[in-house]
Amino acid sequence: MDTMAQRYALLEPDMTVYGPQDEVVRPVVVLFHGCGGMRPHVHLYAQAVALTGVRAYVIDSFKPRGWDRNFAVSLICSGAVLQGYERAGDVLSVLYGLQKSSRVDMDKVILCGFSHGGWSIMDLMTSPLTKAGNVRIADPDPALVDRLKGLFLVYPYINFPARSNTAKWLHKPETFVVLANKDHLTPIRHSQKVFGKLKAQGVDVTALELDASHAFDEEDNKGLIMQYDPAIMQTSLEGLLSFVTERFELT
Structure with missing residues (x-):
């Protein structure tokens, strides 16, 4: 079982940072890819965020572990390896690392997750983070999550066995979710x-429902089940930029 420091040390070498490369303390958006691994669209969202003057951190959960796309599609997308609750440890540990960097305003952090990344972020919200072993981390710290400014979730996977199906959120940052009405993974x-249900629990949720398939922003998707749509991707991207501007009070 990793400590937060050990997990961050694993992930940090393959982290991509967009935005001002200085030592100024700034708001940040942290982006987590889907089950198929890192794809170009995640970087496009991050680059757009960076244009607002904040930093965007793109986290690759698979490359540091030596997992390629074939491994990801066959074993992670099938749920056999690294389910959302386990990857939630990556999310928490990145928050730990950002705090240690002294370059991040920890009261202005937005987590952004696509599909499996959204699942992982949502599972993190269900964990008390008070005992060794929560989200498979030896020294979890709930204060890192309770300071979050918001969550931006794009077609999050929340079918079985995602914990938000049955567990309440113990941490309740303001949440913006982009839903695809033709999503075959989570109807x-x-x-x-x-x-x-989350709204009923007191979570401030804004939902943007789009006439799209799962992974509508991945350019390689040209099939009947998952179909790339640049116009709909633009709508999703504008939603993120609006959320960032509002939550960070950018002028």
């Missing part, structure tokens, strides 16, 4: 049900 009605 839109199920997503509506889950986020409706």
Whole structure:
């Protein structure tokens, strides 16, 4: 079982940072890719965020572990390896590392997750983070999560065995979710049900429902089940920029 420092040390070498490369303390957006591994669209979202003057950190959970796309699609997308609750340890440990960097305003951090990345972020919200072993981390710290400014979730996977189906969120940052009404992995009605329950628990949720498939922003998707749509990606991207501007009070 890793400590937060050990997990961050694993991830940090393959982290990509966009935005001002200085020592000024700034707000940040941290982006976590889907189950298929790092894809170009995640970097496009991050580059757009950086244009607002904040930093964007793109986290690759797979490359540091030696996992390629074939491994990811066959074993992670099938749920056999690194389910959301386990990867939630990556999310928490990145927050630890950012705090240690002394370059981040920890009261102005937004987590952004795509599909499996969204699942991982949501599972983190369900964990008390008070005992060794929570999210498979030896020394979890709930204060890192309770300071979050917001969550931006893009077609998050919340079908079985995602913990938000049955567990309440113990941490409740303001949340913006982009849902695809043709999502084959998590049907839109199920997503509506889950986020409706979260609203009832007191989570401030804004939902943007788009006429799109799962992974509508991945340019390689040209099939009947998952279809790239640049116009819809632009709408999603504008949603992120609006959320960042509002939560960080940018002028």
